[in-house]
Amino acid sequence: MADAPAPPRAPLGRLALYLLLGFSAGLPFYMFSTVLALRLAKHGVGLVMIGFFAWVTLLPTFKWAWAPLLDRFDVPGFARFWGKRRGWIMLSQLGIFASMAAMAFTAADRSLAVTGLFAVLLAFWTTTLEVAADAWRIELAPTQEEQGPMVAANLWGYRSAMVAAGSGSLIVADIAGWTWGYLVIAAAAFAPFPILAAMRPDPSGIGGRLPALLTGLIASLVILLTSTAIVAAIGWAVLRAAADIGISDKTNATPVVLVICLIPFVALALALPWIRRLPPTAKARTSAAVGPYVDIFWRFGYAALPVLGFVAIYRMGDVLTLALSKPLENAAHYTLTQIGWADGWVALPSSMVGVAIGGWIAARYRLAWMLVVGAACSAVGNWIFVWLWYQPPSNFVLNIATALDQFAHGLEGAVFVVYLSLLVNPKYPGAQYAFLSGFAFLLPRLVAGAGGSIQAQIGYDGFFWLSGALSAAAVVFLPFIANVKPRPADA
Structure with missing residues (x-):
């Protein structure tokens, strides 16, 4: 197979920007997922309850529910000077800082409900930042050749920030306690905000920098307080309802959560025959709320089903x-x-290194074959933990397992982001990428939420054998999706 032409070189300023944005989104992710799981384990919380906390990472699955708001509305003040996308990114960074500081000052985990509240808020604002940044990236780089370098830069920032947050927070926590471990990462997560605030205005920006900044900060405070009250009220209602129906840390709630999460996706799949016949003026296709998601099924038809199976x-x-x-x-x-x-x-x-290689091969070679390479790497990256489990503890064993895991999943992630980005209709970049990337993590995060229960049944070695096998199983879908192309747009 002949190599494709070398991709055009992306502007360095654009790559640096997406390195920064990836860093902004990657820092908080470990703090409400992996680091939080370890923090809870150190405080004696059982594995089943820790598994329930892993469901906080399900929140990005639902980002399609608010992604259209980021396309339709501006953040007061910020957007007037810096534009719509940067306005939402700056608001999200303020939300990330506030939520992580709150997690720092409740780090004793005396109330798991309070810990859960601030973890959900941190996940919400991290996800909102990603929605805004992804939409902007797809607008700036619509082709496979352009996406490769930008995805690599973004994931360099993202994954390096994730591991830096995990490393830094754990070392600080070991020395000074969990409160300082979270505060240090909160300060680092806030560092990109003044850099964005100092950048040149949007071409359509109006007014002065300082008035826009002050207006944006006041509006952000109101939005953050309101969102905290809403999340607290919803969380209280959910916990009350769960208690009323007898759900506890001894309950297998995974089937219920799975059904609830799948409802919107299944509804769209069942409506496929009707969606395919919709004219361009149909309300379902023009609606700001559901139009972007109906468009996915209208464009890909029944091929959307194996695509979503593969993505899942x-x-x-x-x-x-x-x-x-x-x-x-x-x-x-x-x-x-x-x-x-x-x-x-x-x-x-x-x-x-994994992200760089993944971005390079995704831009240069046939994407279907590179997806196979990514799936194989992901499987090996999980199976290495089976080896670690049976070895006597040593820095050498831990370093080898960590290196292979991070390389494999970095390469896999870069290839996958390029693939998802090319499925998106440029007319709806934020909403459709949110829908597809959210669905991509639905089943994995549901299984992760039940991880403690699964581990209790089959052990750590069985858990990682199983998870690696599930990753490798994705290649079964490739013959059905390798040549899928979207339906031409309406006249």
């Missing part, structure tokens, strides 16, 4: 590694400093 399990290995790799390392008698050191000095360069 491709990232299984990456997500399940995040869910239980740190509890496994804790159970294998590694210290916080050992884990933090491996996450910093080993995981960071390994991840960056």
Whole structure:
């Protein structure tokens, strides 16, 4: 197979911008997922309850519910000077800082409900930042050749920030406690905000920088307080309802959660025959709320079903590694400093190399074959933890497992982001990428939420054998999706 022409070189300023945005989104992710799981384990919380906390990472699955708002509305003040996309990114960074600081000052985990509230808020604002940044990226780089370098830059920032946050927070927590571990990462997560505020205005921006900044900060405070009250009220109602029907840490709630999460996706799939016949003026296609999602099924027709099946399990290995790799390392008698050191000095360069190679091959070679390479790497990245579990604790074993895991999932992630981006209609970049990437993590995060229960049945070794096998199983869908092309647009 002949190589494709070399992709055009992306502007360095654009790559630097997406390196920064990836860093902004990656720092908080570990703090409400992997680091939180280890924090809860150190405080004696059972694995089943820790598995329930892993469902906080389900929130991005529902980002399609508010993604259209980011396309339709502006953040007062910020958007007037810096534009719609940067306005939402700046608001999200303020939300990330506030939520992580709140997690720092409740780090004793005396109330798991309070811990859950601030973890959900941190996940919400992290996801909102990603929605805005992804929409902007797809607008700036609509082709496979352009997406490769930008995705690589974005994931370099994202994954390096994730491992830096994990490493830094654990080392600081081991020395000074969990409060300082979270405060240090909160301060680092806020660092990109003044950089964005100092950047040149949007071409359509009006007014002065300082008035726009002050107006944006006041509006952001109101939005953050309102969102906190709404999330607290919803959380109280959900916990009350769960208690009323007898759900506890001894209940297998995974089937119920799965059904609830799948309802919108199943509804669209069942409506496929009707969707395919819709004219361009149909309300379902022009609606700001559902039009972007109906458009996916209208464009791909019945091929959307194997596409979604493939998308649903491709990232299984990456997500399940995040869910239980740190509890496994804790159970294998590694210290916080050992884990933090491996996450910093080993995981960071390994991840960056994997992302760079993944972005390069995704831009240069046939994407279907590169997806196969990514799936194989993901499986091996999970199976390496089976080897770690049976070895006596040593820095060498931990470093080898961490390096292979981060390289494999970095490469897989870069290829997958390019694939998802090319499925998106440029008319709806934010909403459709939110829908597809949210669905991509639905099943993996549901399984991760039940990870503690699964581990209790089959052990750590069985858990990682299973998760790697599920990642490799994604290749079964490739013959059905390799040549799928969207339906031409209406006249």
